[in-house]
Amino acid sequence: MSDQGPAPERVRVSGPPRRRTPTARTADIDDETRLGGMYMGSLLREQLRLALGILTVLGLTVGLLPLAFHLVPELSGTEVLGVPLAWVLLGVLVYPWLLVLGWVYVRRAERNEHDFAELVTEVER
Amino acid sequence: MNLDAAPGIVAVTLVTIATLAIGTWGLRLSRTTSDFFVASRSVRPRLNASAIGGEYLSAASFLGVAGLVLTFGADMLWYPVGWTAGYLVLLVLVAAPLRRSGAYTLPDFAEARLGSRAVRSVCSLLVVAVGWLYLLPQFQGAGITLRSTLGAPTWVGPVIVGLVVLANVTSGGMRSITFVQAFQYWLKLTALLVPGTVLVAVWADDSTPFASGSDGWSVPIAAGGGEGLYVTYSLIIATFLGTMGLPHVVVRFYTNPDGRAARRTTLVVLALLGVFYLLPPLYGALGRVYAPELAGTRRSDALVLELPRIMLDGPVGELLTGLVTAGAFAAFLSTSSGLSIAVAGVLSQDVTGRPWAGRRLGGVSAFRLGAVVAVTVPCVVALAVPNLGVARAVGLAFAMAASTFCPLLLLGIWWRRLTPTGAIAGLLAGGVGCSVAIVWTLVVSRPDGWVDTLMGQPAAWSFPLAITTMVVVSLLTAARIPAHTGRFLVRLHTPEVLDLDRG
Known part of the structure; x- marks a missing residue:
C-alpha cells in the first residue's frame, strides 16, 4: 500500500453557491432608485392617510359642534343631569375623546413604521 | 400693603425660591451648548410631557379662561378645547418628523429642509415676532396679578418675572428648564385642583343651584348669528393649527430621544392638558354663582385668585388664595421661560452668535446674550x-x-414639491395678512360689521391664504425644488432603527 499518493483534499459538502450577495432593500432607498422611491412613497401615503383619517374624525365630531348648535338652537337649552349639553360636551367629554384619537393614532403609526421596517430589511435571496 | 397680602407674598416667594433652586440643581448637570439648547436630547417622555404641559399652560390658561367663561359663557370653552386639540393635530401631522429632522429650532428646520439662508432669516424674524407677541401678555399678566393679590405697583410683576426667568435661562439653559417646567405643571395642577375641590364641596354644602342658562351662557358659539359662527370657527382654526407653530412648543420636541418618543410624549401631553383644562371652566361656573359682579369687568381675569376668599372666610380661604397665587405665578414663570429659551436660541444662532467686528462669541455666551435681549425687550x-x-x-x-x-411645517413634511421661493412667499402672505389684521384691530376701537369681524379673528382666511400662496408659488418655481428633498424626507419619516442614509 505504499504506492498510494497523498490523501485527496477534504471538501466540505454544502449547498450550491449563492449567485448574489444578500442585499437589503434599504440600499434601494439609499441609492434613491425607483424601487426605493416606491417604498418611501408607500410609507408617506400610509402615514398621511392615517393622519387625515384621524383629523376627519376630529372634524366630523368636535368640528361640527358649532354648526350643530347654530342650526339647532334648541340644543343649547338641552340639559344632561341638570348640566347644559354644551358644558358636558366641551367642558368634559371632549378631552377623553381627544386622548382616544391620539392613542389610536400612535398605535397605528407605530404599526405602519414597524411594517415598513420589516419590508425594507427583509433580505432578498 | 396690608395683611391680606400675606398669603400672596408667601406664595410668590416660595415659587420663586423653588424655581431658582431647581434651576440651580440643573446647572450642575448642564455643561455643553447642546445641554443648553435641547438638554442633549435625553429627556424621557413622561418628564418631557410634564415639562411641555408646564411650559404651555400660561396665564391665559390659568387665569384667563375662568374669567372669559364667567363673562361670556360656553363659547369660551373653545379656548381650552382648541389649546388641547392643537396637540392632537401636532401629534398626527408633525411630532415624529419634526423630531427626526434633527434641527434645534424652527429656522433650523426650514434651512435644513429647503437649503436656503433666506428662508431661515424670514423664519427667525417670525419666531422672534410670535415669541414677543406671546411674552408681552405674560409680563403684563404678572403685573395685574401682583397688583390684585399684593397691592404691588404694576411694574413689580414684569420685573420679578423677567429677573427670575433670566436667572434661570442664562444659568442652566434647557436642561434645568426641563426640571423647572415639569415641577411647574404639577404645581399648577395642584394649585387649581385642591382649591377647586374645596370650593365645589362648599357649593354642594350650600345647595345653591347651578347658574342659570340664560343670556346665551350655555351656547357654545359667539354671539351675532353668522358672524358669531365665523368667529368661533376662526378661533378653532387658530388654536387647532397654531399650536404646532409656537416656537416654545416646537423647541421642546428636539429634546426627545427619537421620533417614537416624540409621539408618546405628545400623547401624555394630551392627557395632562385634558386633566388640567377640566378645572378653569369650573372656576368660571362657580364664579357665575358666587361672584357674578366680576363678570365683564377688568377684575374677571382675577376670578381664580379672588374666588377662594369670596367663598370661604378665615385661614382656609387665605391658604387657598396663597395656593392659587402660587399657581398663577408659576404660570407666568414657566411660559415666559420657555418662550425666552426659544427666542434666545434663535437670536443666539442668527444674531448674537454671528461674528461682529471680527469677534465671535462662543455658543454659551451667545445664548446668554440672546436670553438677555429676548427677556429685556418684551x-x-x-x-x-x-x-x-x-x-x-x-x-x-x-x-x-x-x-x-403651520403651512411651512405641513408642506415641508408632507409635500416634495415645496420650494424656497414658495415657502418665503407663503410665510410673507400669512405674516403680513395677520399683521394687518392685528394693527386694524388695535386701531378700530368699536368693532362693527363683517370687515372688523374678519380682522378681529384672522386665522380662517389668513391660513388658507398662506398655504395656497405656498403651493402656487412652489408649483410656479418647480425648477428650484431642493436636490436633497428625497433624502430629507427619508430622514423625516423612517424609523430610527433602520440603517439608512439620512443625509
Missing part, C-alpha cells in the same frame, strides 16, 4: 405699554403661528 415694552389685553394678544399669537409656521 419686559420693557410691557412696562411702557400698559394693558394690551391678555387673552387677545395670546389669541393673535396663535393666529400668527397658524398662518406662518
Whole structure:
C-alpha cells in the first residue's frame, strides 16, 4: 500500500453557491432608485392617510359642534343631569375623546413604521 | 400693603425660591451648548410631557379662561378645547418628523429642509415676532396679578418675572428648564385642583343651584348669528393649527430621544392638558354663582385668585388664595421661560452668535446674550405699554403661528414639491395678512360689521391664504425644488432603527 499518493483534499459538502450577495432593500432607498422611491412613497401615503383619517374624525365630531348648535338652537337649552349639553360636551367629554384619537393614532403609526421596517430589511435571496 | 397680602407674598416667594433652586440643581448637570439648547436630547417622555404641559399652560390658561367663561359663557370653552386639540393635530401631522429632522429650532428646520439662508432669516424674524407677541401678555399678566393679590405697583410683576426667568435661562439653559417646567405643571395642577375641590364641596354644602342658562351662557358659539359662527370657527382654526407653530412648543420636541418618543410624549401631553383644562371652566361656573359682579369687568381675569376668599372666610380661604397665587405665578414663570429659551436660541444662532467686528462669541455666551435681549425687550415694552389685553394678544399669537409656521411645517413634511421661493412667499402672505389684521384691530376701537369681524379673528382666511400662496408659488418655481428633498424626507419619516442614509 505504499504506492498510494497523498490523501485527496477534504471538501466540505454544502449547498450550491449563492449567485448574489444578500442585499437589503434599504440600499434601494439609499441609492434613491425607483424601487426605493416606491417604498418611501408607500410609507408617506400610509402615514398621511392615517393622519387625515384621524383629523376627519376630529372634524366630523368636535368640528361640527358649532354648526350643530347654530342650526339647532334648541340644543343649547338641552340639559344632561341638570348640566347644559354644551358644558358636558366641551367642558368634559371632549378631552377623553381627544386622548382616544391620539392613542389610536400612535398605535397605528407605530404599526405602519414597524411594517415598513420589516419590508425594507427583509433580505432578498 | 396690608395683611391680606400675606398669603400672596408667601406664595410668590416660595415659587420663586423653588424655581431658582431647581434651576440651580440643573446647572450642575448642564455643561455643553447642546445641554443648553435641547438638554442633549435625553429627556424621557413622561418628564418631557410634564415639562411641555408646564411650559404651555400660561396665564391665559390659568387665569384667563375662568374669567372669559364667567363673562361670556360656553363659547369660551373653545379656548381650552382648541389649546388641547392643537396637540392632537401636532401629534398626527408633525411630532415624529419634526423630531427626526434633527434641527434645534424652527429656522433650523426650514434651512435644513429647503437649503436656503433666506428662508431661515424670514423664519427667525417670525419666531422672534410670535415669541414677543406671546411674552408681552405674560409680563403684563404678572403685573395685574401682583397688583390684585399684593397691592404691588404694576411694574413689580414684569420685573420679578423677567429677573427670575433670566436667572434661570442664562444659568442652566434647557436642561434645568426641563426640571423647572415639569415641577411647574404639577404645581399648577395642584394649585387649581385642591382649591377647586374645596370650593365645589362648599357649593354642594350650600345647595345653591347651578347658574342659570340664560343670556346665551350655555351656547357654545359667539354671539351675532353668522358672524358669531365665523368667529368661533376662526378661533378653532387658530388654536387647532397654531399650536404646532409656537416656537416654545416646537423647541421642546428636539429634546426627545427619537421620533417614537416624540409621539408618546405628545400623547401624555394630551392627557395632562385634558386633566388640567377640566378645572378653569369650573372656576368660571362657580364664579357665575358666587361672584357674578366680576363678570365683564377688568377684575374677571382675577376670578381664580379672588374666588377662594369670596367663598370661604378665615385661614382656609387665605391658604387657598396663597395656593392659587402660587399657581398663577408659576404660570407666568414657566411660559415666559420657555418662550425666552426659544427666542434666545434663535437670536443666539442668527444674531448674537454671528461674528461682529471680527469677534465671535462662543455658543454659551451667545445664548446668554440672546436670553438677555429676548427677556429685556418684551419686559420693557410691557412696562411702557400698559394693558394690551391678555387673552387677545395670546389669541393673535396663535393666529400668527397658524398662518406662518403651520403651512411651512405641513408642506415641508408632507409635500416634495415645496420650494424656497414658495415657502418665503407663503410665510410673507400669512405674516403680513395677520399683521394687518392685528394693527386694524388695535386701531378700530368699536368693532362693527363683517370687515372688523374678519380682522378681529384672522386665522380662517389668513391660513388658507398662506398655504395656497405656498403651493402656487412652489408649483410656479418647480425648477428650484431642493436636490436633497428625497433624502430629507427619508430622514423625516423612517424609523430610527433602520440603517439608512439620512443625509
